[in-house]
Amino acid sequence: MTFPPLREELRGVEPYGAPQLDVPVCLNTNENPYGPSAACADDIAASVRAAATGLNRYPDREHVALREALAAYLAADTPHGVDPAQVWAANGSNEVMLQLLQAFGGPGRTAVSFAPTYSMYPEYARDTHTRWVAGRRADDFGLDLDVARALVEAERPHVVLLPSPNNPTGTALEPAAVADLCRIVGEQGLVVVDEAYGEFRRAGVPSALELLPEHRNLVVTRTMSKAFAAAGLRLGYLAADPAIVDAVRVVRLPYHLSAVTQAVALAALRHAPELLGNVAALRRERDDLVTWLREQGFEVADSDANFVLFGRFADRHAVWEALLxxxxxxxxTGPDGWLRVSVGTPEEMTAFRDALTVATKEA
Structure with missing residues (x-):
């Protein structure tokens, strides 16, 4: 027996994570380059201090005030409104997804998605002993609905994971496709639309939140890591039928959201207009980047996120190293021959353009 006595399927597996390197221009993890203002930071600090005076007590296990604030925030993206009983939060959307697979996946159950897609999805399945099946996207990285229907009908999955916008391609889903898959899956399973980058979608692209009243098996997840410029907070959340929220409550660890996390998230939500104020600028920067990359002769995936997938390179690693x-x-990341760049400040994007122009000549 090899020590430590690890599960066999985990032997030799490297932990997930993008490189964390000390470089002048970091455009690899889709962070918001604009941090909180001094006023927001002061409110967060005061909120943490207030929470600190009660750290001898456990936090609100149901994080009621936070769920109320998140519901009020989400209501702006749907004419139907969102009730706090439909909302659940955890330590990043990663934990939200893991809780969903713990509750609705597991041995003898199947989760489905369509590649290329977020590389953590199969890891959630692995960690919960859920069978993983990956279909394929169309050549333009959109969802081929006929192919998706056929796979879902064949596999009868208990969880379908559909990021919109998709990571790493930035591709958004049509609401009709989401609704169709909800009907096909039926009440034997869930359709989870991961809107981690939802706030960056282009004008006229609706949120799947609008479909919640029609499909009780639909779950929409969000995060405060991206548009809210709060990647260091680690706060993700979902909106779904209250029965789904109650099911997730069964598998969550006791007091999983600390009093400090709840206090910081509530403070950030109080400053939502400010924190989201740079989203429009990042959208413009993204669209300008897509145009420039295409003018240089690259293939570029249409993006509704704060990143752009571009290629194709005979040796993408050589280009990556030349940029570094x-x-x-x-x-x-993504399909072989492609690279993904996060949208940064104008100065960062200028540095990227200059570096890429030289790197592609050398690689």
């Missing part, structure tokens, strides 16, 4: 040598870190 010039102080620009992007992500080597």
């Amino acid at each position: 040598a010039r102080g620009v870190l992007v992500r080597e």
Whole structure:
């Protein structure tokens, strides 16, 4: 027996994570480059201090005030409103997804998605002993609804994971596709639309939140890591039928959201207009980047997120290394031959353009 006595399927597996390197221009983890203002930071600090005076007590296990604030925030994206009983939060959307697989996946159950997609999804399945099946997206990285229907009908999955916008491609889903898959899956399973980058979608692209009243098996997840410029907070959440929320409550760990996390999240929500104020600028920067990359002759996936997937390179790793040598870190992810770059400040994007122009000549 090899020590430690690890589960066999985990032997030799590397932990998930993008490189964390000390470089001048970090464009590999889709962070918001604009941090909170001094006023927001002061409110957060005061909120943490107030929470600290009660740290001898456990936090609100049901995080009621936070769920009320999140419901009020989400209501702006749907004409139907969102009730706090439909909302659940956890330590990042990663934990939200894991809780969903703990509650609705497991041995003898199947989860489905369509590649290329977020690389953590199969890990959630693995960690919960859920069978994993990955279909394929169309050549333009959109969802081929006929292919998706056929896979869902064949596999009868208990969980379907549909990021919109998709990571790493940035592709958004049509609401009709989501509704169709909800009907096909039926009440034997869930359709989870991961809107981690939802606030960055282009004008006219609706949120799946609008479909919640029609489909009780639909779950929409969000995060405060991206548009809210709060990646260090680790706060993700979902909106769904209250019965789904109650099921997730069964598998959550006791007091899983600390009093400090709840206090910081509530303070950030009080400053939502400010924290989201740079989203429009990042959208413009993204669209300008897509245009520039195409003018340089690259293939570029249409993006509704705060990142852009571009290619194709005969040796993408060589290009990645050439960019890194010039102080620009992007992500080597997605289909072979493609790279993903997060949208940064205008100064960061200028540095990226200059570095890429040289890197592609050298690689």
